Amino acid sequence: MKRKIFKYIGLGLLAVLALLLGGYFLVKRSVHNRTTQKYAFATERLHVPSDSATLARGRHLVAIKGCQDCHGQDLAGKVLNDDGALGRLVATNITSGKGGLAQDYTTDDWVRALRHGVDKTGRPLLLMPSQETTLLSAEDLGAVIAYCQQVPAVDNPLPANSLGPLGVLLTHFDKIPLLSVEKIDHTQPMLARADTTEGVAMGKYLAVSCSGCHRPDFKGGEPVVPGQPPVPDLTSAGHIGKWTQEQFIQTLRTGKTPAGHQMNNENMPWKMTAQYEQKELASLYQYFRSL
Ligand code: HEC
Ligand code: HEC
Structure with missing residues (x-):
């Protein structure tokens, strides 16, 4: 009697394992197809000056x-x-x-x-x-x-x-x-040139580089990679709503927040943001404050 129960449990486990393996191989094949599929796009002419x-x-x-x-x-x-x-x-x-x-x-x-x-x-x-x-x-x-x-x-x-x-x-x-x-809208035409005067429009253009981690709505969320800190909200509802422009710029230049928290460059790439120009950081601040 007991032996029979073990036999059924064993068969059940085997069936689950087979299903999981089968599922994995289907997923693997689908991902393989997606990563090896060939795409063709119409070439856009681009002028590359060298001054x-x-x-x-x-x-x-x-x-x-x-x-x-x-x-x-x-x-x-x-x-x-x-x-x-x-x-x-x-x-x-x-x-x-x-x-x-x-x-x-x-x-x-x-x-x-x-x-x-x-x-x-x-x-x-x-x-x-x-x-x-x-x-x-x-x-x-x-x-x-x-x-x-x-x-x-x-x-x-x-x-x-x-x-x-x-x-x-x-x-x-x-x-x-x-x-x-x-993820790309391949039909979207290229913008000819971006606004280079300090302000919300320039901030919005630059903030594309922050959206991968801080999310497209800049409200942050779960850690990007398990084990890293959660990603903070950059809109006026987050800390930025209470920071002055100077404090925001200081944070992005040093990686240290006004509360004294030193961020790790591996989590938040502040060595990259440290290289932004003053007017670029000011524009980012003004854009995030407008959200
Ligand atoms: C998050 C990491 C990351 C960042 C940031 C990044 N790249 Fe890449 N890039 C890669 C990886 C990984 C590959 C190789 C992809 C492959 O071969 O499948 C790649 C491939 C490329 C290629 C294509 C080479 C080819 O085989 O045709 C070019 C060109 C390139 N990157 C330029 C840039 C430039 C310019 C920037 C900055 C504007 C940049 N990358 C930013 C990770 C990155
Ligand atoms: C690779 C992912 C990544 C990118 C790209 C990124 N961030 Fe972050 N950012 C983080 C993480 C994670 C934290 C939280 C770090 C911590 O708690 O130590 C953070 C924290 C911050 C903070 C502190 C916020 C607070 O409330 O304490 C600011 C400000 C910030 N990021 C601005 C930016 C800006 C501006 C950009 C784009 C120019 C950007 N980040 C790009 C991941 C990223």
């Missing part, structure tokens, strides 16, 4: 948009994560050195990556925040590309991306922003 003002603007944008946090200070790329669970995620060497962008990587290829989130062949770029870079004005996009195209070539061959089981599941349940190509 010194444009290069200086490009250099500033590369610093404040976090390109170097992922692609490295010299843009020669790096392995961002490598473990059995999440997998190996690698930011490309985007210089023209060994292991870098192909010799025939054209301005159109740059536009494809930054506007549409796919590589030269139309394969989706993983983790590259193209849903943000796609919103850069044509003028700023041209400046970023102009700057990147002339950085010194660095030889740095890197291994390929590969997703682990946790990476597959998190992607399936949309818990990590892996496939920006799926």
Whole structure:
């Protein structure tokens, strides 16, 4: 009698296991298809000037948009994560050195990556925040590309991306922003140029870079990665509603809040916000206060 019960329990567990495994393989195949599917987009013509003002603007944008946090200070790329669970995620060497962008990587290829989130062949770029870079004005996009195209070539061959089981599941349940190509409105035309006078409009344009963590409505929420602190509300309902513009700017330059809390750059990239110009931080403050 007892033996029979154990036999049924055992069979039941096996059936559950089989279902879970089957489910996982379906999810894995679906994610595999999504990451290897080829996309084609109409090429947009972009003017890439090479005067010194444009290069200086490009250099500033590369610093404040976090390109170097992922692609490295010299843009020669790096392995961002490598473990059995999440997998190996690698930011490309985007210089023209060994292991870098192909010799025939054209301005159109740059536009494809930054506007549409796919590589030269139309394969989706993983983790590259193209849903943000796609919103850069044509003028700023041209400046970023102009700057990147002339950085010194660095030889740095890197291994390929590969997703682990946790990476597959998190992607399936949309818990990590892996496939920006799926999040972009590919028909949205490029803004010609952004407002560069201090104020709410400029703040709104810049705040795109904060939306990935602080959420599109800037109300914050759950930690971006489990184990990190929750993401604070940046609207006037949060601390910013009580801070002066000076206190806000000081916080983003030093990582230390008016309450004396020193933020870790790994959680909140304040070494990036420290590089914003005064009028850019002032504009961000004015925009968040208007929400
Ligand atoms: C969150 C990390 C992250 C940030 C920030 C980031 N990138 Fe990337 N980027 C990646 C990763 C990862 C890849 C490789 C994706 C792949 O091959 O699947 C990539 C790929 C690229 C490529 C495509 C190379 C190719 O194969 O066609 C270019 C170009 C690029 N990034 C430029 C930039 C620029 C310029 C910025 C700043 C405006 C930037 N990236 C910001 C992570 C990032
Ligand atoms: C990679 C994710 C990430 C990005 C990108 C990011 N933040 Fe944060 N931010 C955080 C986290 C997490 C905290 C909380 C850190 C802590 O509690 O130590 C935070 C805290 C803050 C705070 C302190 C708020 C408070 O109430 O204490 C401000 C201000 C802030 N961020 C502004 C910005 C701005 C402006 C941008 C865009 C230019 C930005 N952040 C981009 C993750 C991010």
